[in-house]
Amino acid sequence: MTDSRLELSIALSDNERTRPLIEGRVVPQGIKLVPTMVHPSEMFWRQLRFAEFDVSEMSMSSLIISVSRGDTRWVAIPVFTMRKFFHTSIIVRTDSGITTPAELRGKRIGVPEYQQTWAIWSRGILQHEFDVHARDIEWFMERNPDKSHGGATGFTAPPGVRVRQIPPSTNMGEMLLRGELDGALHYLVDRNLVDRSTVDISGVTRYLFPDPAAEGRRFYAKTGLFPINHTVVVRRSLLERHPWIALNLYSAFAAAKEEIARYGDSYLHWYFETGLLDGGVKRTLADNDPLGYGFKASRAVLETIAQYVHEQGLSARRVELKELFAASTLDM
Known part of the structure; x- marks a missing residue:
């Protein structure tokens, strides 16, 4: 049978939240991913210089700087694979x-x-x-x-x-x-x-x-800020031809993250079984996920890094967030 899925090359760092995608345990609907694991320092340079991959993680600051200078080859989806203080x-x-x-x-x-x-x-x-x-x-x-x-x-x-x-x-x-x-x-x-x-x-x-x-x-x-370092970008020319890619990829990244969260919570099972913890704990964890994806929940963090890039003299102008992210993901 002919595989009718859209084949996309993707570059990701070795991150537990993206490993289900790299290993093929999570598959985006209508898309066949061809993954490459690359160190972020090298990945961002290769994308910015040579545009090697259809999809990749991307330095948040370099994306902002590029867009401010008129380079619009990449569109982000609100997936944030690296956060740290x-x-x-x-x-x-x-x-x-x-x-x-x-x-x-x-x-x-x-x-x-x-x-x-x-x-x-x-x-x-x-x-x-x-x-x-x-x-x-x-x-x-x-x-x-x-x-x-x-x-x-x-x-x-x-x-x-x-x-x-x-x-x-x-x-x-x-x-x-x-x-x-x-x-x-x-x-x-x-x-x-x-x-x-x-x-x-x-x-x-x-x-x-x-x-x-x-x-x-x-x-x-x-x-209240948990700083974001990496987002995920898609080649703009691909999104213009196949707009559905953005949400299908977002859903797959979210599913990969959820798979890891389920495995990570397995040790809590017996606490729930014995009544030492109840469902309220899981609701609290879900509502206050420090690694959460989505544009709305991370808007304050994203506005802050856009501000820092500009006030440190690195962007040609203050970039608006809607210039960076796929329009279909702004309500996520």
Whole structure:
């Protein structure tokens, strides 16, 4: 029998909430996915530079920047495969004398890529929560223009911000070990075609926030924001020919996430069986899902990252969310 499904190439990172799609346990209606697992750093560069895949995860900030500069090849659906309190991952050298965010002023701080969403969230929170601005810090960026998101989207350092390029002869990790950097917003050692650092720096660094989990809880209690890093995009030319793709893909991603949630809740079964917990707990979990998909529930987080991208001088204009997401998903 001929397979009449629409075949789409898809790039995803190895994430438990997307694994049911990668492994074929969840199949979107009318679509045959041809999956490739790729490290996010490499995936975003390949999409922005070469547009290799029909569907992929995408850096939220790079999508906003691209759209602001007139690149509309990609349309997002409100699936968010990566969230984290990114600022809690800031590290500093143990001998740097840095004990508070305010003491980052005047210091040399590394970042894989200045425009990556992780860095934008961290700088935005440093600014709005701790009054530390990007212009207060000397930045050192590891990724070179030929293999970076910014190289594909026309990155230039914002006015008043010092961004120095780390030469190809070294990398952020080696500079941290030698004491040429005082810290880093984010440190990546996973092997891929984009990031260069591989050395273990744990012996000379520590987290800026001594209890990262406590800082994450403090930030969430104050703001209600659980920052989004990755969304999912579809080639616009495909959506124009097959508008139904957006909701079918969204439903499949939601079903994959639900499958993982069901397995994850299995250990609670006996608590319900014995009456130690009741159905109200499950309703509470469903109504307050910190990893929830959908546009409406995440609007405040999305508005915040769009604001941060613009106020940090990275987007040509303030991008409206309706420019980013498929129209059929805005009511989800």
